[in-house]
Amino acid sequence: MKTEILKLLRESGDYVSGQQLCETLGVSRTAVWKAINQLKEAGYQVEAVRNRGYRIIDSPDVMTEEELKSLIGDETKWAGQNVCYYGEVDSTNLRAKQFGDEGAPGGTLVVADMQTAGRGRRGRGWDSPAGSSIYMSVLLRPKFRPDKAPMLTIVMAYSVARALRKCTGLDVLIKWPNDIVLNGKKIVGILTEMSTEIDYINHVVIGVGINVNLASFPEEIAEKATSLRIECGEVQKRAPIIVEIMKEFEQYYERFEQTEDLSFLQQPYNEMLVNCGREVSILGGKETYQAYALGINETGELLVRREDGSIEAVYAGEVSVRGVYGYV
Numbered sequence: 001m002k003t004e005i006l007k008l009l010r011e012s013g014d015y016v017s018g019q020q021l022c023e024t025l026g027v028s029r030t031a032v033w034k035a036i037n038q039l040k041e042a043g044y045q046v047e048a049v050r051n052r053g054y055r056i057i058d059s060p061d062v063m064t065e066e067e068l069k070s071l072i073g074d075e076t077k078w079a080g081q082n083v084c085y086y087g088e089v090d091s092t093n094l095r096a097k098q099f100g101d102e103g104a105p106g107g108t109l110v111v112a113d114m115q116t117a118g119r120g121r122r123g124r125g126w127d128s129p130a131g132s133s134i135y136m137s138v139l140l141r142p143k144f145r146p147d148k149a150p151m152l153t154i155v156m157a158y159s160v161a162r163a164l165r166k167c168t169g170l171d172v173l174i175k176w177p178n179d180i181v182l183n184g185k186k187i188v189g190i191l192t193e194m195s196t197e198i199d200y201i202n203h204v205v206i207g208v209g210i211n212v213n214l215a216s217f218p219e220e221i222a223e224k225a226t227s228l229r230i231e232c233g234e235v236q237k238r239a240p241i242i243v244e245i246m247k248e249f250e251q252y253y254e255r256f257e258q259t260e261d262l263s264f265l266q267q268p269y270n271e272m273l274v275n276c277g278r279e280v281s282i283l284g285g286k287e288t289y290q291a292y293a294l295g296i297n298e299t300g301e302l303l304v305r306r307e308d309g310s311i312e313a314v315y316a317g318e319v320s321v322r323g324v325y326g327y328v
């Protein structure tokens, strides 16, 4: 009921009478009053004025089910329509995978305020302190073949970059294939994991970690990592960012599903690609070499021009790409 009340107050943007809330929700005045009090206890500023009703003035920086559901409303068809929030969890990717095994619907969104076993790429961890960042995972049930799934990381990276630009006005860029950077430092990491049989996908989980309100970083990573707050000097509310990501992602995922390739995204993605037109080091494949990055092709591989002039397509699963002088 708290979700419904938040939705009604937000939609109206003005006072909504107690009577109207009772009638719309089919509950008693006492029940409405109790729910409003619970919202106040959770940090919502709700004004109550005799003869006019209730009006929402401000919401806290929370990512609870009621906050996310009331903000998402029917802005999406499936992405984030089913939400699960944890104050503390081992890893949102692990929970989303578990929900996937248990039959949860595609688009299920798992969010946490803190992770005790956050997972990063290449078996690394992801530092996940409470109260300042976004840890979210989306469960997907694609019909396409397993070899297409890595392209979803590209779709998510592009969607997150667009959402962050919209919410903060910052000119974030994408570091191929799955980081978002600002001023040469990492602000977002993406981890895609999937459960497959030989020729079909059971489910895919895309996890996104965003440094939102961290005020500083330990010395050893301060040169490589930053947060939205450090970059724009303002604290950001996290739930609206998640909602924007869900809206963007649903739109681009559906486009991808139709064609099963990234031709439609190639140009706009490359315009946001920090590596584009730069010398990069390609590490960890058969050899380590330097090349000039040209942008992604229609299947999401990074096209690079080698010193001998030959063009090569680099596959994300095999290598990592660094700037010649550092991370970007």
Ligand code: BTN
Pocket (backbone or CB within 6 Å): 090, 091, 092, 093, 094, 115, 117, 118, 119, 120, 121, 122, 124, 126, 134, 135, 136, 137, 179, 188, 189, 190, 191, 207, 208, 209, 210
């Ligand atoms: C990377 O190494 O850059 C990827 C980091 C991905 C971190 C996110 S946080 C939410 C989700 N849950 C996890 O355990 N990992 C991902």
